[in-house]
Amino acid sequence: xxVDRGTAKERSTDAVFERGETYRDEGRIQxxxxxxxxxxxxxxxxxxxDVTIDxxxxxxxxxxxxxxxxxxxxxHIVAVLLEIAADTPQDESDQVDDVLRDVSVDELRExxxxxxxxxxxxxxxxxxxxxxxxxxxxxxREEIAQLFEQHADPVVYEAIDFSRFFAIAEQYRDRExxxxxxxxxxxxxxxxxxxxxxxxxxxxxxxxxxxxxxDGYADCVxxxxxxxxxxxxxxxVLEARTTADPAINNEQFRRALDDLEDRYDx
Numbered sequence: 001x002x003v004d005r006g007t008a009k010e011r012s013t014d015a016v017f018e019r020g021e022t023y024r025d026e027g028r029i030q031x032x033x034x035x036x037x038x039x040x041x042x043x044x045x046x047x048x049x050d051v052t053i054d055x056x057x058x059x060x061x062x063x064x065x066x067x068x069x070x071x072x073x074x075x076h077i078v079a080v081l082l083e084i085a086a087d088t089p090q091d092e093s094d095q096v097d098d099v100l101r102d103v104s105v106d107e108l109r110e111x112x113x114x115x116x117x118x119x120x121x122x123x124x125x126x127x128x129x130x131x132x133x134x135x136x137x138x139x140x141r142e143e144i145a146q147l148f149e150q151h152a153d154p155v156v157y158e159a160i161d162f163s164r165f166f167a168i169a170e171q172y173r174d175r176e177x178x179x180x181x182x183x184x185x186x187x188x189x190x191x192x193x194x195x196x197x198x199x200x201x202x203x204x205x206x207x208x209x210x211x212x213x214x215d216g217y218a219d220c221v222x223x224x225x226x227x228x229x230x231x232x233x234x235x236x237v238l239e240a241r242t243t244a245d246p247a248i249n250n251e252q253f254r255r256a257l258d259d260l261e262d263r264y265d266x
Contacts, residue, residue: 020078
């Protein structure tokens, strides 16, 4: 896990780096855990925020549920990076692997059943990976709409965490179920775009959520090697958003449509 003080400094503005350093010094990191190359933490600010740092790719991927929309990482991520640099958390994956080698199938089945019963997000990921029934765009959109309703006070100031939807989409992609994954991505960008007039903060976060969903949707559509007729249907989903209300993100959808058409023609 190659990270040092300079890493945190390079990934943030000077002012944010100083605030992150203060947050770490003040002991605001309430919990930090590591599993393989994934570090998760909870950091206290005006609220409790969840930080996720993934070292498994070619670059460090960071996420935080705070509403920060400036350049680089937020102070909560900086605080966690500094903590990792100073004292790398113990990797718990080996311990889990040791237990898995000894646990019986029946015990594991019972544990999984209890876990998915208590955690709806985990249940969705489990069904996406191993199940056969898929939710519709409307069903996913309803779940996302409920998130907006839960965070509206009366508008949404903070960054809503949509990571569980992206995790579901990734599960489908791992199984090469590209249309099921495209359904999840479509639900995210359509509902977030639809609710954009509810948002009064963390604008960069929501723009990035839409872009991530658009990129995933395009990749999955092209992965199916669609016929011209099928492609027109998938592209029509994006074209419809170029004239939708509110018109805030129309240009972003237009660029995504042009990019999808160019990639298909190639």
